[in-house]
Amino acid sequence: MDVRRLETLLMLSRLGSMRAVAEETHTTTSTVSQQIAALAREAGTPLIEPDGRRVRLTPAGRRLAEHAVTILAALEAARLDLDPAAEPAGTLRAAGFGTAIRRSLLPVVARLADDHPRVRVRIHEHETDEALAMIAADDLDLALTYDFNLAPAAPDRTVVSRPLWSAEWALGVPAADPHADADAPTVFARYRDHDWIVNSRGVADEQVVRTIASMAGFDPLITHRSDSLELLQDLVVAGLGVGLLPVAGPTRPGVRLLPLRDPAPILRCYAVVRTGRTGWPPLALLLRLLESGMSDRASSASGTPSS
Structure with a gap:
């Protein structure tokens, strides 16, 4: 099978549309369609099927895309094996x-x-x-x-x-709040009526907040989002909410870190x-x-x- 066609199929499986593949490869949707059709002839089975105005991979197409991961990785390894002792450059x-x-x-x-x-x-x-x-x-x-x-x-x-x-993380709250020595859900429960601050560019810390809050029996009110932990601390100092912060990171005056355990976010x-x-x-x-x-x-x- 043609390697470039396998790469096109794998890209289609990831991007979900021929137009997206065409934009990624700086070609046309017609070219992408022709490559997939030629690969289907080589494979002897349809690889795509209509899905509204778009297409989706058939079960055979999904399976071949899975094989393409291994095939393309093996080809990469083979190229490297041609000069395994090369000076890094x-x-x-x-x-x-x-x-x-x-x-x-x-x-x-x-x-x-x-x-x-x-x-x-x-x-x-x-x-x-x-x-x-x-x-x-x-x-x-x-x-x-x-x-x-x-x-x-x-x-x-x-x-x-x-x-x-x-790295361990803790709950950042206003420094005037009392220290809490309890499991994480109990600590979170004290702030069920507060606004919460999470990352604006990622979802991992929000998932942690929602997980522990769920264990405490409430749905946190996500009010503010920031990809800067310095700004997050400013919001805490201003009394605008609470949020997760790294235990070993620098902490501004006016912010207290409440340890979290059982479970501890890492x-x-x-x-x-x-x-x-x-x-x-x-x-x-x-x-x-x-x-x-x-x-x-x-x-x-x-x-x-x-x-």
Whole structure:
């Protein structure tokens, strides 16, 4: 089967429409349709079927798309095997949330500049969903992402995720509020009538808030959204709501952190790459340095998903 046609089918399975595939590949919907039709002839079975004004994959099409993940990953690995001992060289495209860039990536970039000057890293700040979309579109080589133990990321066979570090989170409330030594639902229950603040660019912390609030028997009123934890703290100080904050992060005057346990929300940071790419020498080197850097700082546990 033609590799490019398999790539087109896999992209169709992800993007959901021929127009989106055409826009992504800078071709036309007619070209995309012809590629899918030719692949169907090679496969000997229909791969798409009408779905209103659009199309969707048939069961056979979905199955072939699953095989395409493995096939394309194997081809990537085969290309790498042609020169497995190559000196790392090239430009890596990396993106992630602010703290992961500062804590994990910047020290590695400085080390690369000294020890491997032929490897360069382009850095962009993006939230997890944005970075993963760029990985899927092959616009990125490495994504630094996060989830929470109470809002785990869904498994994805098209990527490889390597854990880097984790950080405990607490409930940020006005400093005048009394300390609370209780399980998380009991702490949350004290603020059932308050406004709540969550991230404006990601949903993981909102899922954690809703999960613990549900355990406490109420539906939190999400009033404010901010992707800046500094602004979130300003809102808390102004008496406009409460929200989750990292235990080890800097806390402004006027903010108190109430510990949360049973359950305790834990943010988990990952290095994410496309399946089949981990053997590319520059990326393999970057992953090794990220993981070794985390082991060197295993006793440190601070982290936030915001800039």
